[in-house]
Amino acid sequence: MGNFQRLLITTAIALVLPTASLSASEIRVGFTADALTLDPANHRNRETETIIRNMHDGLLTRDPDMRVVPEIAQSWTQTSPTAFEFKIRKGIKFHDGSDLTVEDVKFTLDRLTVEGAMGDGQTSPRKSLLGPVKDIEIVGDDTIRINLNEPWPLLPAMLPFQEFVSKAFVEKVGTTGMATAENGAGPFKLVEWRKGDSIIMERFDDYYGGSPDIAPVGKACVDRAIFKVIPETASRVAALLAGDVDIINGLPPFSIAQVEQNPNTAVMTVNGTRSVFLALNLHGDKFDDIKVRQAVAHALDKQLIIDKILGGNAVSIEGILSPAAFASTPDLPKHEYDAEKAKALLAEAGFPDGIDITIDAEGADKDTVEAIASVLAKSGIRAKVAVGESAQIDAKWDPKNDKNDGDMYFTSWGNGSLDPFDIFVPTHYTMGRGNASGYSNKEVDTLLDQGAIELDPAKRASFYQKAEAIVNADLPYIYLWVPKDIYGVSKRLKGWKPSADSRINLHDACVE
Secondary structure (H helix, E strand, O other), X not given: OOHHHHHHHHHHHHHHOOOOOOOOOEEEEEEOOOOOOOOOOOOOOHHHHHHHOOOOOEOXXXXXXXXXXXXXXXXXXXXXXXXXXXXXXXXXXXXXXXXXXXXXXXXXXXXXXXXXXXXXXXXXXXXXXXXXXXXXXXXXXXXXXXEEOOOOOOHHHHHHHOEOOOXXXXXXXXXXXXXXXXXXXXXXXXXXXXXXXXXXXXEOOOXXXXXXXXXXXXXXXXXXXXXXXXXXXXXXXXXXXXOOOOEEOOOOHHHHHHHHHOOOEEEEEEEOOEEEXXXXXXXXXXXXXXXXXXXXXXXXXXHHHHHHOOOOOEEEOOOOOOOOOOOOOOOOOOOOOOHHHHHHHHHHOOOXXXXXXXXXXXXXXXXXXXXXXXXXXXXXXXXXXXXXXXXXXXXXXXXXXXXXXXXXXXXXXXXXXXXXXHOHHHHHXXXXXXXXXXXXXXXHHHHHHHHHHOOOHHHHHHHHHHHHHHHHHHOOEEEEEEEEEEEEEEXXXXXXXXXXXXXXXXXXXXEO
């Protein structure tokens, strides 16, 4: 190869790499999925939100201990059962240099909650995340009021999921433009989005500093942050071990030892917010009998699965709520593993020879579900694992599908707010959107209705605890575990730790 050819190749490589000075500090995240959009109002996807949250701030946020604290807001007050007021911090700038004002805050919230407010008749898919929001009022040059149609104590816990935008910028580029452009007020600003490959950001030097309740306050530590899209688990692990990335999410338990044994990498874990369970078809010919449901509960050695398959990186649950959630009950009755008891219950239910069932599962869960099937077999519950696509299985187990002929479904529900309303209502309320089992209990519905509007925390907790005691006994689901989120990190990474809401906040992350 001649010198001229070498020069051409070197020049071509330089053109496709991100432009940066050799001395620039850079954090690279090997991430499971690309963003679906850069518009904070136009998705319902946790991975998309993780990326967007490094470029946009929220009215409120959560500290590393998951407490709700002010961010763009300086403070907030509940002024009545159906009204909250937020004082907006001064001196916040968007990435184009314009000032963030109460008009931008109202515009963002209107865009999220008003029918058709995104333009062309489109309503934000995030509207339901803000529950019974009625309207937004500007009540001073630094204060907005959120009015509710009914009491909803969950509002502050749901606001950290909403990122704020510039009214002028949205009106300039439109909803179509917002899909690929950004003008946030967060610690990083967009340089380039290479779809399917990477999202490249650089530090915003005029960043106001974020929440003073989370130290340190100030602009980001590094010059650049890159989310490198690496969906394949083995490829993400390889990239970390090779030093090509500094953080990877979704580290599988079977790769923990490999990462820990590498001298340049380590493992970090945090309690997650996703409850995992087996949905039972209560309208089929087996699980309509409580004794069969009890048999499954006693036939499943959850701790064995947690220890052997999940590497101990999960906590067992006996109800829908994570132990870290508000109103969780620490002393719910346990359905201990007892294969003989499970067999006896099946016999009492008219199945002395056991039962044959199918467990629906997505491909990513195949190994775990096969382990579950193996354990169930010891009690005469012979399970076949049927792997399917997410959309197909969701349609089959949709509570509106009265033709569901399935037996059991290995599934989960995220609860980033760590509030019962966010997980209990969709999965257990009659015809709730995530009520895959088809469960219906009027007493539970009433308790969930009461918990949704009760302002006294102690009374509110009691409603959810009573409801969880009922479902613990009814067993519409076999409640399994809350997995820990597992990350692989480079040892050159400093100042960062994972968050239970799965947000990878790079504001305070540094590299040596």
